[in-house]
Amino acid sequence: MPLLNINVNGQDHAVEIEPHEYLASVLRERLGLTGTKIGCDEAECGACTVLVNGTPVDSCLYPALKADGARVLTIEGLAGTWQGEGDASSASAPDQPHLHPLQREFIRQGAVQCGFCTPGLIMTAKALLNQNSNPTDDDIKTALKDNFCRCTGYISVMNAVKAAAVQVAGQTHVPGLKPGTMKLETGKDVYAPKLPETKAPLAAVGRPLPRLDAEAKVTGAAKYADDYVFPGMLFGATLRAKYPHARIVRIDTERAKALTGVRAVLTHANVPGSKNHGLIFNDWPVLCYDKVRYMGDAIAIVAAETREAAERALDLIQVDYEELPVVDNPIDALKPAAPVVNDFTGHGNLLKHIHVDKGDADRGLAEADIVIEREYHTPTYDHAFLEPECSIGRVTEDGRIEVYVGSQIPYEDRRQIAASLGIPETQVRVIGTVIGGGFGGKEDIAAQIHVALLARATGRPVKMLYSRHESLIFHPKRHATVIRIKTGAKRDGRLTAVRAEIYGDSGAYASLGDKVMTRAATHAAGPYEVPNVKIDCYAMYTNNPPAGAFRGFGVTQSAFAVESNMDILAHELEMDPLELRRMNALRVGATTSTGQLVRESAGLVKCIEEVEREIGDCKLQIGSEKLEVGNPKTEIESEELPDLRPPISKFQSPTSRAWGVAAAYKNTGLGGGAADKSGAEVEVYDDGSAEVRSSAAEIGQGLPNVLAQIAAEELGLPIERVRVLLSDTDLTPDGGPTTASRQTFVTGNAARFAAKGIRELLAETASERLEAPPDKLVFRDGFIESDGRRVPLTDVVKWAKEEGRTTRYRHEYTAPETRDLGEGGDMHFAFSYAAQAALVEVDTNTGRVHVLKVIAATDVGRAINPLALEGQIEGGIVMCIGNALTEEYIAEKGRIWTDRLAKYKMPGIKETPEIVSCIVEDESSTGPYGAKGVGEISSIPTTPAITNAIYNATGVRVYSLPVDQDKLLLAMRAGRKEIR
Amino acid sequence: MVRFWKDYHSPTTLDEALVLLAHYQGRARVVAGGTDLFLDLSAAYESGERPCLDALIDITRMEGADALVEQDGYIIIGCGVTHAQIVGSPLIQARATALAEACSVVGGPQVRNVATLIGNVAHALPAADGTIALLALDAEARVNEPMRNDKSQMTNDKGWRPLGELFRGPGESTVDATREIITAVRFRPTGEHAASAFARVMRPQGVALPILGMAVKARRRMKAEGGRMKTAGTGLPQRGPVEQGPRGPSSENDGGVRIEEIAISVGPVAPVPFRASRTEAFLSGKEWREDVLEHATQVLLSEVAPRSSPHRATKEYRLELLPSLLSETLGMAIERLRT
Ligand SMILES: Cc1cc2nc3c(=O)[nH]c(=O)nc-3n(C[C@H](O)[C@H](O)[C@H](O)COP(=O)(O)OP(=O)(O)OC[C@H]3O[C@@H](n4cnc5c(N)ncnc54)[C@H](O)[C@@H]3O)c2cc1C
Ligand code: FES
Numbered sequence A: 001m002p003l004l005n006i007n008v009n010g011q012d013h014a015v016e017i018e019p020h021e022y023l024a025s026v027l028r029e030r031l032g033l034t035g036t037k038i039g040c041d042e043a044e045c046g047a048c049t050v051l052v053n054g055t056p057v058d059s060c061l062y063p064a065l066k067a068d069g070a071r072v073l074t075i076e077g078l079a080g081t082w083q084g085e086g087d088a089s090s091a092s093a094p095d096q097p098h099l100h101p102l103q104r105e106f107i108r109q110g111a112v113q114c115g116f117c118t119p120g121l122i123m124t125a126k127a128l129l130n131q132n133s134n135p136t137d138d139d140i141k142t143a144l145k146d147n148f149c150r151c152t153g154y155i156s157v158m159n160a161v162k163a164a165a166v167q168v169a170g171q172t173h174v175p176g177l178k179p180g181t182m183k184l185e186t187g188k189d190v191y192a193p194k195l196p197e198t199k200a201p202l203a204a205v206g207r208p209l210p211r212l213d214a215e216a217k218v219t220g221a222a223k224y225a226d227d228y229v230f231p232g233m234l235f236g237a238t239l240r241a242k243y244p245h246a247r248i249v250r251i252d253t254e255r256a257k258a259l260t261g262v263r264a265v266l267t268h269a270n271v272p273g274s275k276n277h278g279l280i281f282n283d284w285p286v287l288c289y290d291k292v293r294y295m296g297d298a299i300a301i302v303a304a305e306t307r308e309a310a311e312r313a314l315d316l317i318q319v320d321y322e323e324l325p326v327v328d329n330p331i332d333a334l335k336p337a338a339p340v341v342n343d344f345t346g347h348g349n350l351l352k353h354i355h356v357d358k359g360d361a362d363r364g365l366a367e368a369d370i371v372i373e374r375e376y377h378t379p380t381y382d383h384a385f386l387e388p389e390c391s392i393g394r395v396t397e398d399g400r401i402e403v404y405v406g407s408q409i410p411y412e413d414r415r416q417i418a419a420s421l422g423i424p425e426t427q428v429r430v431i432g433t434v435i436g437g438g439f440g441g442k443e444d445i446a447a448q449i450h451v452a453l454l455a456r457a458t459g460r461p462v463k464m465l466y467s468r469h470e471s472l473i474f475h476p477k478r479h480a481t482v483i484r485i486k487t488g489a490k491r492d493g494r495l496t497a498v499r500a501e502i503y504g505d506s507g508a509y510a511s512l513g514d515k516v517m518t519r520a521a522t523h524a525a526g527p528y529e530v531p532n533v534k535i536d537c538y539a540m541y542t543n544n545p546p547a548g549a550f551r552g553f554g555v556t557q558s559a560f561a562v563e564s565n566m567d568i569l570a571h572e573l574e575m576d577p578l579e580l581r582r583m584n585a586l587r588v589g590a591t592t593s594t595g596q597l598v599r600e601s602a603g604l605v606k607c608i609e610e611v612e613r614e615i616g617d618c619k620l621q622i623g624s625e626k627l628e629v630g631n632p633k634t635e636i637e638s639e640e641l642p643d644l645r646p647p648i649s650k651f652q653s654p655t656s657r658a659w660g661v662a663a664a665y666k667n668t669g670l671g672g673g674a675a676d677k678s679g680a681e682v683e684v685y686d687d688g689s690a691e692v693r694s695s696a697a698e699i700g701q702g703l704p705n706v707l708a709q710i711a712a713e714e715l716g717l718p719i720e721r722v723r724v725l726l727s728d729t730d731l732t733p734d735g736g737p738t739t740a741s742r743q744t745f746v747t748g749n750a751a752r753f754a755a756k757g758i759r760e761l762l763a764e765t766a767s768e769r770l771e772a773p774p775d776k777l778v779f780r781d782g783f784i785e786s787d788g789r790r791v792p793l794t795d796v797v798k799w800a801k802e803e804g805r806t807t808r809y810r811h812e813y814t815a816p817e818t819r820d821l822g823e824g825g826d827m828h829f830a831f832s833y834a835a836q837a838a839l840v841e842v843d844t845n846t847g848r849v850h851v852l853k854v855i856a857a858t859d860v861g862r863a864i865n866p867l868a869l870e871g872q873i874e875g876g877i878v879m880c881i882g883n884a885l886t887e888e889y890i891a892e893k894g895r896i897w898t899d900r901l902a903k904y905k906m907p908g909i910k911e912t913p914e915i916v917s918c919i920v921e922d923e924s925s926t927g928p929y930g931a932k933g934v935g936e937i938s939s940i941p942t943t944p945a946i947t948n949a950i951y952n953a954t955g956v957r958v959y960s961l962p963v964d965q966d967k968l969l970l971a972m973r974a975g976r977k978e979i980r
Numbered sequence B: 001m002v003r004f005w006k007d008y009h010s011p012t013t014l015d016e017a018l019v020l021l022a023h024y025q026g027r028a029r030v031v032a033g034g035t036d037l038f039l040d041l042s043a044a045y046e047s048g049e050r051p052c053l054d055a056l057i058d059i060t061r062m063e064g065a066d067a068l069v070e071q072d073g074y075i076i077i078g079c080g081v082t083h084a085q086i087v088g089s090p091l092i093q094a095r096a097t098a099l100a101e102a103c104s105v106v107g108g109p110q111v112r113n114v115a116t117l118i119g120n121v122a123h124a125l126p127a128a129d130g131t132i133a134l135l136a137l138d139a140e141a142r143v144n145e146p147m148r149n150d151k152s153q154m155t156n157d158k159g160w161r162p163l164g165e166l167f168r169g170p171g172e173s174t175v176d177a178t179r180e181i182i183t184a185v186r187f188r189p190t191g192e193h194a195a196s197a198f199a200r201v202m203r204p205q206g207v208a209l210p211i212l213g214m215a216v217k218a219r220r221r222m223k224a225e226g227g228r229m230k231t232a233g234t235g236l237p238q239r240g241p242v243e244q245g246p247r248g249p250s251s252e253n254d255g256g257v258r259i260e261e262i263a264i265s266v267g268p269v270a271p272v273p274f275r276a277s278r279t280e281a282f283l284s285g286k287e288w289r290e291d292v293l294e295h296a297t298q299v300l301l302s303e304v305a306p307r308s309s310p311h312r313a314t315k316e317y318r319l320e321l322l323p324s325l326l327s328e329t330l331g332m333a334i335e336r337l338r339t
C-alpha cells in the first residue's frame, strides 16, 4: 500500500492507504476526522468540502494520493487557525472564544439546523473570507453556490458569513475594531440575528436562544450514524431488485457466501419473525420472498469485512425473475384490468379510498354563479435530506440487540425490529444518533431490521450506509398526484362548493400513504369555510417507490390545486385575490370540510392582513386585473430588487415581474381519532441542573431547545442548566413519531407537565423550609423564593432526596381527543395557518423563473423560540421553491431516472429570495404556552404563490409542477395560456 | 468503496507519463481533475458495468502542466490548469473574455478548483462550456508534445492541431486517453478592436448539462473618421413581453461598428461542438445593425440542427433560445468592442 504524506490541521501524517481511496474516506476512516460529511459522493452537495492548500475541494471525489504533500484543513482544525482572542476576559469577548468567528456566527444567527451541511458550508466560507474580507451578498452566493443545505433556506447562512467577516476583518485589517466584536460604535449590533417580531418573552420561553447542539455541529463533533465505529465492525450491502415488478423464481447465494471476507448473506428465509414491516400496514417485505414491486426492493443482504467485499458479493447472488407488467401511475392502477401490484388490503391496487363529505356539493355547484374546473398534476419529490440513511446493529454482551440510527420514530423502529427478529421489544434498544435531516423521509424502516439480522447472524457489529444513489432509489417519497377540482362561488366571491377527485401514487408499499392522502383530501377545500364539499381521494399502489410522509403531508399537493383555482376565480371575478381569501377564510365560528367547528386559534385573517400590509410597504400591488402577455405588471422600484445575475456577464435579460399570493392551513398532530401521546421525563440533580428525556426525534427542527426552554421556564433555571436526552428507547420514554408538526405541541406539553410535576414536588419540600404555601413559591434563576427569602434549588434537591423523594418525574401527555374522518366533530386539536406572497421574475428570453421575494405570515400560536421559528419558516419556503421550480423525481415505467443528486436539484443559495416573515400568535388553549405546529405550514403556500405570480407576470397558468422553463417559454411565445 | 483503479501515478514529466501509459498498454487512463471521469466510472458501475482500470495517470503534476502564459503571440494553457485559475487570470479576463466567462459558470468553486479546461475538452461533450469558448477563440491543441514551446523548439510549431479535430461524437474524443495526452491548448489573444463573449442557458431540473451555450469572438474594422462613437442601443428584437434591453444593434447606422472577422461557436446543436461558419461568413464585413442581426439569426437557424434531449430540453425550445442567445453573445462582444 502506498504511503500518503499529508498535513492535516497542522499535523503531519504518513498514512498507508489504498491507491483508489478518496480524501474523504482517508480523513473519516483512517484519521477519524468525521466532521467532514458525505452527502452524495458525486461532487454535488459540498458537504465534504475541505481546504487543500487553502482552496475548497469536494473531498468525496478527490483522490487521496492527489493530496500527497498537501496541507489539508478540515472543520476540526478550523478553530485552531483563529488566534483572535487574546483577552477572552474582556467585556466584548464573545461567548465561545475558542471557536472561529464563522462557527460562532453560524450558531448565533441560527444557521445550523440538522447540521449535516454545516462543516462544508463553513469550510467553503472560510476559503471565501481568506480571499475577501468584506464579501457582498453576491460574493457569498457565488462562493457557496455548490454547498447545499436542505434545512435553513440560506438567509441565516448569509448573515453568519457577513457577521463573521466583520470579525475576521477586525482582526486582520480594520484597525480599531476589536477582534470578536460585532458591535459597532453606536453600540448597535449590526449583525444581530434576523428575528421576526413576537410576543414579549417569558423567562426562557419566547427567547431566541441558540441551539443546544449547535457547538457540536459547527466543530464537527456531532456524531451522525456513519460517524460511529465499533471494534470488529462489518459492512453491509443490499441487493436490490432488477425489475420494477417481477416474480422471484429462485435466489442462489452460494457463490456470494464463498467470497473471501464475506461473513453472512441473508435472504427472506433468514427472517425469523414477521416477514413484513410497515408503520400502519404490515405490507413491506423485510427481504422479498414472492415478488419485487419496485426497484428499491431488498432481496438479499450481505455483511463483509470491507465495503468492497460486500459490494462484490452482491454481484455473485443469482436471482431468477419472471417479469410482470408494470403499473406506473395511480390512474392506470385504478383500472379494473390493471395488474395487481400489492393486494395487501384485499382491494387490488386500491390502498384506500378516502371520502370527505359536507353539505351537498352538487347543489352547491348548481347554486354557484361561477364554477372553476381544472386538473392539476404534481410529480414525485424526494426529501433530499443531506444525510443518506445509515444504521448500525450490534449484539450486546447480554444478548440484546442495539441499533444506532437517525430515525424519526425510535419506538416504532424498536417494535418493527423486534417483530421481524421474533423477539420481545425489550430485547431491542434503539439509540438515536444525530440526524442529518428527515422531513418525513426517515419515518419508515430503512436498514434497521437488516443490520439487526446481520449482527445476529455474525455476532459482530454491522454498519449499513446507503449511498445517495441507493437512498434515491429506496426511500419513500412525496406522492405524485392528479387532482381534478371544481370550485364554485357566488358573484361576490363567496364559495359555495368544492368538489375534487385526487389520485395519489402511493408506490409499492403503503408506508403512511393512506394518512398522507387523507390529509390531502381533508385540506382540499383550502383554509376556507365552504358549505358544500365532496372529495374522493384514491391512494393507489403502483410499481414506483413507495410514497409516504414529506413535510406538508399531502397538503402541499392539494394546496397547489386549491390555491390555483382560487386565483383563477379571483381573476374571473375581477376581485383582489387577497380579498377573496379573506372573505372565505376559516375563522372562529366556521366549520371545516370535515365538520369541525373552529373554536379558537385561527389566525388566517390576521395572516392575510399582514401580507397585504407588507406588500403595501413594498409599494407594490398585486395584479388583480387581468394581465395580458406583453403587458406585464411591473410597478416596482427596481433598485429594491436583488441582482441575481451571474458575476461576469453584464448582459441584462428582459424580464417580467409580478406578485402572486396563496394561503394554507395544516393540522398539528396526528388527529383522526388516533391517540396522540408523548412521554417525557424531567430529572433535577444535586448540582441544580436538569435533564429532559424523551424519545422524540430532533431532525434539525430544534426540538431540544423547545424542551429545554419549557423545562427552564417551569423550573426557573437558566437554560444552560438544562440538558436534553432524546431517542434512546432504554433511557427515554416514547415521544411518538416526529411527524405532523406535533412535537412542540405534544412532547412540549409532556415536558411541561413533567417539569411541573418536579416543581410541585420541590415546592412541597421548600415550603416547609421557607414556611410558605407551595403555590406561593416562585422558581427563578436557580432559586426558590418567597417574600424576599430564597433558597438555592440545589439545597432543595438535597432536602428532597433526604426526605426520600425521587427528583425525577415522568409524564405521559395525551393530546385532546380527536375523531375519525366521517364522524364529524374535531378531527384535529389544532391548525396552523399561513398566507404568503411571492414576487417572481420571469426571464422572457429563456422562461427561467426566479423568486425575488417572499412575504410570509404564519400563525403558530406562540413562538417558543423565535430564532428557531424563523429558521423553520425560511427553510420551509426555500424547500417549497424547490417544489415549485427545481425539483422532480422521475421514474420511467418504474425504472428510476433520478438516481443521483445531480439529477435532483434542490434549491441552492442562489435560489434564496429575500424573505419577510411576520408571526401571528393566535394562541391555542391546549398547546404549551399557546404554541402549535410550525414545521410544515410555511412550506405549503409558497408553490401556489409562485405559480400565481407566474400567471400575473406572463399570462400563463401552470397546471403541472415543477414549472418547466422550456414549456413556459414556448407557451409565452405561442400565446398559449397554460402549461401542463 | 468500489475500487475503480488499482494504481495511481503522478508523473512529474511528460516523458514519464507517456512511458507509464505505454507500460499499461491501454489499461490505464489519463486523469486530471477527475470531475468527469470519476462520475463516469460510478455511473457505469451503477448501470451494472464493473469498470476497473489498472492505473490512473494524474497528469496535473507534470512539469509545465500549470502553464498559463502569453508566448510568441499565443496564450498557452497547460493540461493542469483549472477553471478557477482561468477565471482568476487577468490575462484571460482581458484577452479571452469568453473563456473566463465560460469557465466561471462551470460547477461551483469546489469543482472549478480541480476541474481542468483540457479535461473539459477531452471529455468532448458538444455543450461543454470551456470547450465552446475555446472553439470560438480558434484554439489549437497539442497531443503528446511538451506543454510549452521551450526555447529549443521555439520555431517549432509541431503538433498543434485545430481544436475541432479532437471531437468524434458526443463524449467521444479522437484522443485516446488511455494512450495519449492533450498537453496544452493555445489561441491568439483578442487584440485591439477585438473582443469575445460567452453565454449559456441552464435549466434547474433534469440533466445537469447546459441547454445551450454560445461563444463569439469578433474583430471590428475602424472607420476612417475619428471622434467618439455613438453608443445608443435601443433595445433587443422584441418578442413577447420584453422590457427595453440595454444593448443591441441600432436600427440605424450605429456609427462605425463594422464586423471584420467573427467566430461563433454553439452547442449542443450537433454531435460535436459546432462552429456556425455560415453565420460567420454572413456577418463578416457587415455593419452591426438590427436587420443584420435578424438576417444572421435566420442563417444560424438554417445551419444548426438541435435535437430534443430527454429531461433536458426540446428541440423547439432550443430553436427559440438561439436568436436571443445570438443577440446576447454578439451584443456583449460588440459592446466590448465599443469600449
Ligand atoms: C458538479 C459538477 C458541475 C459541473 N458543471 C459543468 C458545467 O456547468 N459545464 C461543463 O462544461 N462541465 C461541467 N462539469 C463537468 C466537468 O467539471 C468538466 O468537464 C471538467 O472540465 C473536466 O475536467 P477534469 O480535469 O475534471 O477532467 P477529468 O475528469 O480528469 O477527465 C475527463 C476525461 O478526459 C480525459 N482527460 C483528461 N485530461 C486529459 C488530457 N490532458 N489528455 C487526454 N485526456 C484527458 C480523462 O481520461 C477523462 O476521460 C461539472 C462537473 C461537476 C462534478
Ligand atoms: S459533494 Fe462530496 S459528498 Fe456531496
Ligand code: FES
Residues within 6 Å of the ligand: A111, A112, A113, A114, A115, A116, A117, A118, A148, A149, A150, A151, A152, A386, A436, A437, A700
Ligand atoms: S442544516 Fe443544512 S442541511 Fe440541515
